[in-house]
Amino acid sequence: SQTIHQWPATLVQPVGSPLSLECTVEGTSNPNLYWYRQAAGRGLQLLFYSVGIGQISSEVPQNLSASRPQDRQFILSSKKLLLSDSGFYLCAWSVTENTEAFFGQGTRLTVV
């Protein structure tokens, strides 16, 4: 069966520090991968999605970036965090672009 791993679960980082969140998927090949952010009490905002290695689409202009160095690995990064980057970050995968997404457990990021 397929599983998705996302870490860390919580993170507290100072303003201006770098960020690296990692997500890996097991049990499937060539998944579509996604990074979402969720503000408190709100729905999910799509940040990046990838249909293959090295193929990244950015949905929201910001100081975040994403990379897909391996088929089942998706990384969210920032060189310098802002206070506004605080939130709940979720990685997800799907079989195709049209099908349901399966989410990781999320990372609660607090920028102080």
Add this chain to the structure above:
Amino acid sequence: EDQVTQSPEALRLQEGESSSLNCSYTVSGLRGLFWYRQDPGKGPEFLFTLYSAGEEKEKERLKATLTKKESFLHITAPKPEDSATYLCAVQANTNAGKSTFGDGTTLTVKP
């Protein structure tokens, strides 16, 4: 621009008291509508996908229906373990891979 509006924002029910959650959407050609359940501090869990008006899906006490403008999630005889936030998302034919989410309905079922 695709839009999803969920109502009510919060719903409190007594155990066994059936009700419905609403998801109204505006999209230029619906590719699919998704329902997810999210527990506090966790990632969303997939429930249903609906593709065309008139389609219905069921799972235990939940039933999802779809019209051309909205979807309903019907909860029959809910139990306290059904308490969660329910999220609706749509995908447009012109935006493959890009789901637009509503803000969710937080359901609380009291014993």
